[in-house]
Amino acid sequence: MTHGGMRLADVAREVPGDVSVPGGASEILVTGVHHDSRAVGPGDLFVARRGASADGAGFATDAVRRGAVAIVAAQGAALPPLAVPVVRVDDPQRALAYAAAAVYGHPSFALDVVGVTGTNGKTTTTHLVRAALDGALGRPSCGTLGTVGHGFAGALVEATHTTPEADEVARVLAWMRTRGASTVAMEVSSHALAQGRVEAVRFRVAAFTNLTQDHLDFHGSFAAYGDAKARLFTELGPGAAVVNVDDPFGAELAERVTCPLLRVRRTPGADADVAPTTLDLGPQGVQMRARTPFGEVEVRSRLLGLHNVENLLVALAIALALDVDPADAARALGEEGGAPGRLERCDEDADDVRVLVDYAHTPDALARALDSLAPFRVGRVICVFGCGGDRDPTKRAPMGSAAGRGADLAVVTSDNPRGEAPEAIAEAVEVGVRAAGLTRIALSELAEAPRGYVVVLDRREAIAAAVHAARPGDIVLICGKGHENYQIVGAVRHDLDDRVEARRALAARRGT
Numbered sequence: 001m002t003h004g005g006m007r008l009a010d011v012a013r014e015v016p017g018d019v020s021v022p023g024g025a026s027e028i029l030v031t032g033v034h035h036d037s038r039a040v041g042p043g044d045l046f047v048a049r050r051g052a053s054a055d056g057a058g059f060a061t062d063a064v065r066r067g068a069v070a071i072v073a074a075q076g077a078a079l080p081p082l083a084v085p086v087v088r089v090d091d092p093q094r095a096l097a098y099a100a101a102a103v104y105g106h107p108s109f110a111l112d113v114v115g116v117t118g119t120n121g122k123t124t125t126t127h128l129v130r131a132a133l134d135g136a137l138g139r140p141s142c143g144t145l146g147t148v149g150h151g152f153a154g155a156l157v158e159a160t161h162t163t164p165e166a167d168e169v170a171r172v173l174a175w176m177r178t179r180g181a182s183t184v185a186m187e188v189s190s191h192a193l194a195q196g197r198v199e200a201v202r203f204r205v206a207a208f209t210n211l212t213q214d215h216l217d218f219h220g221s222f223a224a225y226g227d228a229k230a231r232l233f234t235e236l237g238p239g240a241a242v243v244n245v246d247d248p249f250g251a252e253l254a255e256r257v258t259c260p261l262l263r264v265r266r267t268p269g270a271d272a273d274v275a276p277t278t279l280d281l282g283p284q285g286v287q288m289r290a291r292t293p294f295g296e297v298e299v300r301s302r303l304l305g306l307h308n309v310e311n312l313l314v315a316l317a318i319a320l321a322l323d324v325d326p327a328d329a330a331r332a333l334g335e336e337g338g339a340p341g342r343l344e345r346c347d348e349d350a351d352d353v354r355v356l357v358d359y360a361h362t363p364d365a366l367a368r369a370l371d372s373l374a375p376f377r378v379g380r381v382i383c384v385f386g387c388g389g390d391r392d393p394t395k396r397a398p399m400g401s402a403a404g405r406g407a408d409l410a411v412v413t414s415d416n417p418r419g420e421a422p423e424a425i426a427e428a429v430e431v432g433v434r435a436a437g438l439t440r441i442a443l444s445e446l447a448e449a450p451r452g453y454v455v456v457l458d459r460r461e462a463i464a465a466a467v468h469a470a471r472p473g474d475i476v477l478i479c480g481k482g483h484e485n486y487q488i489v490g491a492v493r494h495d496l497d498d499r500v501e502a503r504r505a506l507a508a509r510r511g512t
Contacts, residue, residue, distance in 0.1 A: 005030060006030050022085040031099040035166075040062075043067065048071055048077065055077075057079050061120075070082060072099065075090060093195060113183075114186065114207065114322070120307070120360075126145075129183075132318075135333075136329060143181040145184060148341070162184065188206075206233050207317070210244060210247040229271045230253055244314055266306065266309045266310050268288075276289065277289045279309065281374075283376035285300070287301075297327055300334045302337055305369070305371060307365075307368040328331060349506065353475070356373075357498045359481065360385075364402075382407065382466045396428035401436045402436070404437060404438070409449065412454070413463075415481065428457070430453075440452065459498075466505075
């Protein structure tokens with residue numbers, strides 16, 4: 001994305017703290033901002049910040065070779081001799097956010113940006129917000145940015161992070177603005193908040209879904225994890241807030257919010273701004289009447305489970321905060337089928353078993369996904385799942401416990417093992433599975449056993465084994481990767497899509 005350019009002196013004025021621009025460099029025109037030297041082109045500003053595994057200062061020469069017109073670096077950071085000016089700043093990460101926002105035209109100032117944070121539900125909620133906005137206006141008007149990609153309905157560009165780096169956030173928002181978006185619903189991860197990736201974004205609405213165990217390997221403690229989530233509300237000054245106060249952390253957060261607030265609860269008749277008055281969870285989805293500050297509306301959704309009641313209500317409240325007519329929002333929410341890889345059905349051609357794929361990769365999300373199957377549970381529930389390597393190891397046993405409590409049969413497999421041994425990850429998961437009362441059985445017993453668990457480390461084989469073992473009336477729930485179409489083993493990404501493997505296994509089961 002190129003622009004007419006912005007004077008380096010003007011860019012520097014947008015950056016907080018002490019900023020030093022070398023003499024004679026003020027008039028240099030900057031047309032782009034990047035933190036990755038490989039993406040730098042002529043006219044770009046390269047921000048040399050220290051990352052988790054590398055220091056950007058070591059890539060400054062490469063950035064200049066690719067066309068960078070100036071380098072941004074920390075005060076005192078050692079740099080090799082360079083043929084372009086060096087702008088010194090207090091905090092390169094903050095400089096990246098504010099410089100990118102400025103160079104790309106402050107796109108968040110011209111958009112209604114909705115930030116959704118929470119452990120679970122971010123992707124579904126942002127997709128529901130997009131459906132409500134598009135449905136109300138009768139045209140694609142709301143972009144989404146998050147785990148499954150960024151873009152508009154039916155046209156998403158694949159993502160590498162839930163919330164991209166600050167320069168990419170600015171570029172994506174600017175791109176959406178040029179494509180006619182008036183609103184962008186974006187997932188805001190705790191990593192992004194802790195690292196300042198959205199510090200220069202102006203949020204019209206900030207929303208909170210829930211807080212459960214995840215990412216403790218990064219944040220160090222549950223309290224620090226919660227503090228990171230709270231920054232969206234306490235430091236970034238949103239115009240309005242939507243908070244699920246059924247969540248204990250949400251209830252506490254609501255007391256700290258100073259902007260206009262809509263409190264959401266999923267319990268029928270609960271004291272909240274948006275809550276059900278009647279609620280029915282059936283095999284066809286959610287049916288409810290919801291009370292809002294503007295009267296009651298009826299929501300009929302194909303989404304399954306109590307956790308999706310939360311997602312629907314939070315999305316409805318966000319739409320209300322954006323001045324969408326409640327009836328229009330409710331109608332549009334009912335037409336949305338949900339986000340890719342979120343309780344996504346893969347059994348379209350099967351009439352005897354149900355097979356679903358879900359992104360659940362935390363203990364709470366796995367428990368919620370399993371609970372959502374209750375309305376149409378006839379036979380056994382077979383859950384295929386694993387835990388990622390090089391990630392929070394303390395959630396492995398709780399993941400096993402969630403599967404052991406919610407499923408009749410568990411197939412423990414690999415998720416993204418990354419640099420860890422799959423066997424070691426599975427052993428940690430097994431501790432929780434056994435604690436929940438399941439005993440290990442032979443793979444040959446899977447088809448007939450009423451309860452138990454097996455370990456099949458090859459994910460393709462695990463999915464095939466579960467589908468093959470399913471009896472009429474059984475449900476196979478494949479969790480952990482959802483929309484992802486890869487598996488990371490070591491440092492290599494291999495092609496693997498749970499939905500493709502599930503459909504392949506179903507075809508083999510039918511003999512087609």
